[in-house]
Amino acid sequence: MASISMKKVSELSGVSIATVSRVINNNGRFSRATRDNVVAVIKELGYTPNFMARALRTNKTRNIGVIVPDITNEFFAKLTLYIQQALFEENYSTIIYNTDENKDLEERHIQALTAQSVSGIIFISGGGYSVNIPEVPTIFLDRKPRLKDKNNYIQIRTDHFMGGYKAGELLQKLGCKKPGIVKGPKIFSQQERLRGFLASFTGKKSDIPVVAVEKVDYDSAHNVLSQMLGRGLHGDGYFCTTDWIAMGVMHALEERKIKIPEQVKLVGFDDISIAACSGLTTIHQDIKGMAETAASFMLDILNGREVEEREYVFDSVMVRRKTA
Amino acid sequence: MASISMKKVSELSGVSIATVSRVINNNGRFSRATRDNVVAVIKELGYTPNFMARALRTNKTRNIGVIVPDITNEFFAKLTLYIQQALFEENYSTIIYNTDENKDLEERHIQALTAQSVSGIIFISGGGYSVNIPEVPTIFLDRKPRLKDKNNYIQIRTDHFMGGYKAGELLQKLGCKKPGIVKGPKIFSQQERLRGFLASFTGKKSDIPVVAVEKVDYDSAHNVLSQMLGRGLHGDGYFCTTDWIAMGVMHALEERKIKIPEQVKLVGFDDISIAACSGLTTIHQDIKGMAETAASFMLDILNGREVEEREYVFDSVMVRRKTA
DNA sequence: CTGTTAGCGCCTTCAA
DNA sequence: TTGAAGGCGCTAACAG
Numbered sequence: 001m002a003s004i005s006m007k008k009v010s011e012l013s014g015v016s017i018a019t020v021s022r023v024i025n026n027n028g029r030f031s032r033a034t035r036d037n038v039v040a041v042i043k044e045l046g047y048t049p050n051f052m053a054r055a056l057r058t059n060k061t062r063n064i065g066v067i068v069p070d071i072t073n074e075f076f077a078k079l080t081l082y083i084q085q086a087l088f089e090e091n092y093s094t095i096i097y098n099t100d101e102n103k104d105l106e107e108r109h110i111q112a113l114t115a116q117s118v119s120g121i122i123f124i125s126g127g128g129y130s131v132n133i134p135e136v137p138t139i140f141l142d143r144k145p146r147l148k149d150k151n152n153y154i155q156i157r158t159d160h161f162m163g164g165y166k167a168g169e170l171l172q173k174l175g176c177k178k179p180g181i182v183k184g185p186k187i188f189s190q191q192e193r194l195r196g197f198l199a200s201f202t203g204k205k206s207d208i209p210v211v212a213v214e215k216v217d218y219d220s221a222h223n224v225l226s227q228m229l230g231r232g233l234h235g236d237g238y239f240c241t242t243d244w245i246a247m248g249v250m251h252a253l254e255e256r257k258i259k260i261p262e263q264v265k266l267v268g269f270d271d272i273s274i275a276a277c278s279g280l281t282t283i284h285q286d287i288k289g290m291a292e293t294a295a296s297f298m299l300d301i302l303n304g305r306e307v308e309e310r311e312y313v314f315d316s317v318m319v320r321r322k323t324a
Numbered sequence: 325m326a327s328i329s330m331k332k333v334s335e336l337s338g339v340s341i342a343t344v345s346r347v348i349n350n351n352g353r354f355s356r357a358t359r360d361n362v363v364a365v366i367k368e369l370g371y372t373p374n375f376m377a378r379a380l381r382t383n384k385t386r387n388i389g390v391i392v393p394d395i396t397n398e399f400f401a402k403l404t405l406y407i408q409q410a411l412f413e414e415n416y417s418t419i420i421y422n423t424d425e426n427k428d429l430e431e432r433h434i435q436a437l438t439a440q441s442v443s444g445i446i447f448i449s450g451g452g453y454s455v456n457i458p459e460v461p462t463i464f465l466d467r468k469p470r471l472k473d474k475n476n477y478i479q480i481r482t483d484h485f486m487g488g489y490k491a492g493e494l495l496q497k498l499g500c501k502k503p504g505i506v507k508g509p510k511i512f513s514q515q516e517r518l519r520g521f522l523a524s525f526t527g528k529k530s531d532i533p534v535v536a537v538e539k540v541d542y543d544s545a546h547n548v549l550s551q552m553l554g555r556g557l558h559g560d561g562y563f564c565t566t567d568w569i570a571m572g573v574m575h576a577l578e579e580r581k582i583k584i585p586e587q588v589k590l591v592g593f594d595d596i597s598i599a600a601c602s603g604l605t606t607i608h609q610d611i612k613g614m615a616e617t618a619a620s621f622m623l624d625i626l627n628g629r630e631v632e633e634r635e636y637v638f639d640s641v642m643v644r645r646k647t648a
Numbered sequence: 649c650t651g652t653t654a655g656c657g658c659c660t661t662c663a664a
Numbered sequence: 665t666t667g668a669a670g671g672c673g674c675t676a677a678c679a680g
Binding site: 048049050051052053055056059061063070071072074077078080081084085088091093094095096097098112115116117217218222244247248251273274276277 | 372373374375376377379380383385387394395396398401402404405408409412415417418419420421422436439440441541542546568571572575597598600601
């Protein structure tokens with residue numbers, strides 16, 4: 001397009017560029033009449049500000065980086081969807097990067113985002129390694145990472161611990177004698193759910209089998225469980241730290257004709273669509289609430305409003321369906 | 325950070341800013357010695373180019389907009405994931421917007437993307453309305469939209485028609501006497517799958533029931549099917565134009581104790597995880613192939629390479645599992 | 649091979 | 665309430 005700049009607006013409206021700028025940014029110091037005039041010309045010309053020039057001048061891009069482990073997982077997809085929607089309301093865009101839980105990739109993406117001068121970053125990171133806090137305002141979502149320097153930061157998440165605890169309680173209430181847990185890799189959320197689960201038991205916790213799978217997905221869980229069942233051993237109730245893990249476990253059991261919930265009870269975590277559609281009992285997370293809180297805090301920071309730098313923890317709720 | 329600019333590099337390395345710029349962009353016309361010198365200084369200073377300044381100057385942001393109906397659907401999530409990865413290799417970022425199949429939102433996003441001067445757009449749009457082609461290089465993915473002006477454009481998709489055709493063939497081969505189709509709203513891909521399905525039948529097509537659901541998701545399909553079954557009518561084989569629709573249908577049938585595949589056969593479309601994990605027979609799309617093709621064409625265009633503006637159609641393949 | 653120079657479009661003092 | 669002018673950091677002629 002024949003880019004129309006402020007200059008053209010200034011010429012046609014007979015005022016200086018500076019005044020046009022003031023009108024656009026509502027910076028006061030112009031008369032009502034000039035304002036109306038300038039606004040009219042802008043409309044007539046269909047002028048839109050040049051984001052790049054503005055970004056260069058103000059050092060603010062109005063782009064927010066969102067770093068997620070795996071957008072392919074509905075849980076993270078929803079998180080990013082709601083973040084994007086909330087931010088778009090305020091004219092911010094989101095740049096999404098996938099890390100696949102990989103520290104190197106994570107760092108490369110942070111660097112890319114920084115080089116691009118994003119206005120802020122919403123960061124889902126919580127592997128066993130420590131991370132540098134980016135230079136721009138950053139909000140940690142879903143997981144609490146190991147941070148290198150800072151002690152103050154905003155962190156938003158579900159109460160993974162209590163979620164695990166509730167799962168343990170339910171399994172006990174339902175009379176499970178040999179409960180166990182199937183969990184993912186050493187990531188903050190996974191570890192917390194494990195801790196909570198174990199904490200719900202009063203007896204000897206070392207008797208409770210903890211089976212770990214490499215990734216929090218269907219195949220990993222399905223494989224590990226199939227092997228286990230092949231060796232003839234299984235308990236009568238499993239807390240799976242992810243709905244996808246639960247699906248893998250569920251089908252491994254079904255393939256061996258083991259009845260759910262009669263012989264084995266199952267509890268998942270996340271409450272994504274597949275849980276509802278498979279009748280999986282699971283721990284629900286308030287995805288929308290967390291996403292909107294993250295977006296709203298980010299906006300607060302960007303607008304210079306005061307935000308308390310601490311952890312914001314959302315309640316989890318047990319959703320009973322058929323499997324437990 | 326104390327932003328280090330080219331100026332500082334030029335001072336410390338004793339050459340002009342222009343030379344520094346040439347070295348950075350590898351634009352030739354500098355000696356080996358100066359190059360090494362400049363590179364060393366850059367490294368020492370930890371200099372990184374300012375993307376905003378560059379963008380302002382060159383009018384290229386290295387941001388690619390990706391417009392998808394619903395990132396929450398694994399099919400689109402994977403598409404965007406692979407696009408993002410391919411583009412990141414070449415130092416491009418992706419800005420993702422969700423449209424929820426909504427024309428207004430679509431237009432607002434295009435506008436936002438244009439205002440931001442993205443370098444290009446990968447666009448999934450194909451409702452019943454006509455769309456304006458954006459000003460920047462655009463590639464249409466998955467669906468062929470109704471375009472307002474241009475007749476030349478790049479369009480990449482699965483052969484939805486043949487996919488539907490294959491589904492029809494299979495159901496017939498399997499001996500279905502009363503086959504039907506459950507499809508989503510009037511979107512290009514949905515309509516094509518329907519056309520293909522019907523085309524596979526030689527007899528009277530008007531006898532084939534077409535049940536339409538509002539959205540291509542589990543709940544819509546589940547509701548509609550439950551109602552239908554409540555009225556006591558169903559066929560012996562359904563082609564569902566989406567895996568999520570198939571899931572809804574599957575469970576509605578199971579709830580009525582109707583055996584799959586004995587009494588009713590089911591074929592889905594997309595082949596997302598849930599299909600594999602539910603034993604759903606479905607039509608597989610080469611998501612990665614399409615995404616990478618789109619990214620690669622985009623890069624070609626951006627780099628001034630010649631690309632033939634036409635439709636690129638990927639084969640679909642039938643994946644037989646338990647439901648048909 | 650290298651340096652000088654002129655903006656890209658915008659915001660923001662400073663002066664009027 | 666307004667205008668003039670400088671500069672954000674970079675690239676791309678145009679000279680040498």
